[in-house]
Amino acid sequence: MQGxxxxxxxxxxxxxxxxxxxxxxxxxxxxxxxxVKPLVGDNVEIDxxxxxxxxxNIRDILPRKNELIRPxxxxxxxxxxxxxxxxxxxxxxxxxxFLVQMTYKHIPTVIGFNKCDLIDRSRREELESIxxxxxxxxxxVSVKESLEMEGLKTMLNGKTTVLAGPSGVGKSSLMNxxxxxxxxxxxxxxxxIKRGRHTTRHSELFYLGEETYLFDTPGFSSLYLNDFxxxxxxxxxxxxxxxxxxxxxxxxxxxxxxxxxxxRALEEGKISRVRYDSYAQMxxxxxxxxxx
Numbered sequence: 239m240q241g242x243x244x245x246x247x248x249x250x251x252x253x254x255x256x257x258x259x260x261x262x263x264x265x266x267x268x269x270x271x272x273x274v275k276p277l278v279g280d281n282v283e284i285d286x287x288x289x290x291x292x293x294x295n296i297r298d299i300l301p302r303k304n305e306l307i308r309p310x311x312x313x314x315x316x317x318x319x320x321x322x323x324x325x326x327x328x329x330x331x332x333x334x335x336f337l338v339q340m341t342y343k344h345i346p347t348v349i350g351f352n353k354c355d356l357i358d359r360s361r362r363e364e365l366e367s368i369x370x371x372x373x374x375x376x377x378x379v380s381v382k383e384s385l386e387m388e389g390l391k392t393m394l395n396g397k398t399t400v401l402a403g404p405s406g407v408g409k410s411s412l413m414n415x416x417x418x419x420x421x422x423x424x425x426x427x428x429x430x431i432k433r434g435r436h437t438t439r440h441s442e443l444f445y446l447g448e449e450t451y452l453f454d455t456p457g458f459s460s461l462y463l464n465d466f467x468x469x470x471x472x473x474x475x476x477x478x479x480x481x482x483x484x485x486x487x488x489x490x491x492x493x494x495x496x497x498x499x500x501x502r503a504l505e506e507g508k509i510s511r512v513r514y515d516s517y518a519q520m521x522x523x524x525x526x527x528x529x530x
Contacts, residue, residue, distance in 0.1 A: 240300070242313075242451070243280045244443040251276055251296060253284055254445055261292045269299070277305060278441045279312040279398065279453065304343050311400055311441050311453050317347045318393075320403040320412065323365065323378065324356040329404065330368065334516035336402055337374065341474040342466060345400075347374050348393060352408040354378040355385060368510040371477040381411045391416070394446065400453040413454050417444055468524035472500075475517050477509050493518060 241255035253261045263284050265276050276282065281300040287293045305312040319336045321328040328351070340347040349369055354362065362378055369376060377393070379386045393399075394416075401409055444452050472478055472492060482490065484499025492500035503509045 239284050239286060239294075241282060241284060242443065243276055243278050243282060244445065244451075245441075246276060246278055251282075253282060253294070253296070254443075256445075256449075259292060261286070261294050263294045263296050265296045269296075274299060277302075277310050277312040278443050279305075279314065279451075281313060304345060306339070306343060306400070311443075313398060314343075314345050314400045314453070315397040317345050317400045317402055318350050318390075319347055320350040320352060320401055320407055320409055322353045322407040323351040323361070324353055326406055328365075330512055331516050331519065332404060334513065335520070337372070338471070338474040338520070340402075341476065348377060349374050350377045350379060350390065352379055352381055352412070355380040355383045368512045371509055372513065373476050381408050381415050384415070387415065394450055394452060396449050398443075398451040398453070409454060413444065413452070416446060416452065466524070468521050468528060471517065471521055471524060475513065477513065478517075481509070491521065493521065 239255060241253040241261065243251050244254045244260070245252040249264060251263050251265060253263050255261065261284060263282075269276065276296060276299055280302065282296045283298040283300065284294040285297050287295060302312045304314055306314070317336075317340045319333060319340070321333055333349070337347060337349075351362075351365060366376060375393075377386065377390055379390055381387065401412070403409055442454055444454065446452055466474070469489070469491065472482075478492065478500050481499035481503040482492075484502065485492070485495065486497035487495055490498055490500070492498050500509065500514075504511065504514050
């Protein structure tokens with residue numbers, strides 16, 4: 239029988255089989271021998287041991303479409319990178335790290351800004367202008383006020399979506415809005431440091447309806463870049479690509495080189511200064527890593 243892993247805790251895996259429910263399973267020792275660990279989101283074949291109590295064993299893990307290391311999830315159709323527009327102020331450098339990671343994994347990504355009721359039109363236009371050239375779709379919603387939520391719900395339909403972002407931005411509140419029976423702890427944002435308390439402690443996949451799943455993942459305050467080098471980082475900033483042919487030097491890194499098409503586009507306002515500064519900071523970090 240085939241199903242999807244929606245949660246893994248303490249060596250037990252919970253497998254959702256559409257129209258039949260959730261089965262508690264253990265993974266057979268063969269996976270340890272292969273050094274393969276089941277991930278939330280894996281499509282698996284299971285043997286039923288007890289239909290009444292819904293218990294079984296995972297017999298096989300089907301081939302993965304893709305996977306992420308952090309969060310450790312598999313078979314993602316798209317990502318919703320979810321940040322607050324205010325309270326707390328969005329850490330755009332961290333947002334850009336999420337976008338780089340998803341672009342590297344070829345996962346289509348939507349940027350979601352929650353708490354849009356707390357910002358004015360000029361701030362919304364400013365955020366839109368930063369990310370317009372990247373080509374990522376953007377949503378501005380307010381979970382608390384139920385503003386623009388139907389558009390978000392439509393975007394999720396028929397897909398497996400990973401919900402990623404830091405704590406305190408309303409991810410758990412979004413899950414409660416989409417699936418009230420999930421009963422997730424929401425947790426207040428600390429008034430002292432304006433950062434969220436961690437409320438999600440493990441990755442979990444929620445079934446929202448016919449062929450529609452949503453991963454909720456632990457919040458992050460940082461995201462490390464381990465999958466690429468300083469010289470390949472530019473490939474994951476989509477807005478750079480159309481200007482690279484104007485660079486004088488092949489292999490231009492768009493930092494200190496003369497006659498750089500990307501820097502020229504930056505000066506002309508065709509590329510966001512915020513995005514470019516994120517790139518420069520990540521590039522320097524990766525260059526430092528290469529020295530050691």
